[in-house]
Amino acid sequence: MPNFSFVPLEGTIQNIRPFGDECCSSLVTLQTSEGTVTVVVSSDTYVISEVRLRRGMTVAAFYDAQVPVPLIYPPQxxxxxxxRKQPNETITVDYFDETLTNNDNTLKLNVSPATDIVGSxxxxxxxxxxxxxxxVYYTNATKSIPAQIVPRKIIVMC
Structure with missing residues (x-):
C-alpha cells in the first residue's frame, strides 16, 4: 500500500496569477468554507480533463499532506x-484496495455499469x-462505515 495522504481543498477561484518568474506555474486563490487559500498549479499538477481554470469556477485541489508547506498567510x-467540481458533487483521491475500500476504511466503491471509468x-x-x-466522483453516500458509494466517474492514475 503506497504511503501518501491527499488532502482536499474545495472552493471557488477568486484570482489566477503567474507564480513568480515560472512561466509554467500559476498561483490560484481559492475562497473555501474556511477562508482564503492559495494553490500552486505547476506543470507537475494533474489538471483533470485539462480544464482551463477561470475565476468563479468551483474546484477541488488535492495536496500531499506529507510535503512541507510554507508558514505564510494565506496558506499556500x-x-x-x-x-472542476459540480454542485452537490464530491471528488476524492485515494488508494483503493482489493475490496475497493480506501486507505482509511471510510469509503467503499460499488461500481455500476453506468460508471464512467477512464485512465489518466x-x-x-x-x-x-x-x-x-x-x-472518484460521486454525489450520494450511505451512512454506513465505510460509507458506500456508486461513483459517477472514476479516473485511474496509471
Whole structure:
C-alpha cells in the first residue's frame, strides 16, 4: 500500500496569477468554507480533463499532506491534482484496495455499469480497479462505515 495522504481543498477561484518568474506555474486563490487559500498549479499538477481554470469556477485541489508547506498567510499548497467540481458533487483521491475500500476504511466503491471509468489519459480503462490510486466522483453516500458509494466517474492514475 503506497504511503501518501491527499488532502482536499474545495472552493471557488477568486484570482489566477503567474507564480513568480515560472512561466509554467500559476498561483490560484481559492475562497473555501474556511477562508482564503492559495494553490500552486505547476506543470507537475494533474489538471483533470485539462480544464482551463477561470475565476468563479468551483474546484477541488488535492495536496500531499506529507510535503512541507510554507508558514505564510494565506496558506499556500502545491496542488498534485486539481479538478472542476459540480454542485452537490464530491471528488476524492485515494488508494483503493482489493475490496475497493480506501486507505482509511471510510469509503467503499460499488461500481455500476453506468460508471464512467477512464485512465489518466482519458481513454477507457478495462482492467481491475483494485490496488490503485483513483480519482472518484460521486454525489450520494450511505451512512454506513465505510460509507458506500456508486461513483459517477472514476479516473485511474496509471
Amino acid at each position: 499548497y502545491r496542488a498534485v491534482i486539481l479538478g 489519459n482519458g481513454q477507457p480503462f478495462r482492467c481491475s480497479l483494485a490496488d490503485r490510486l483513483l480519482i
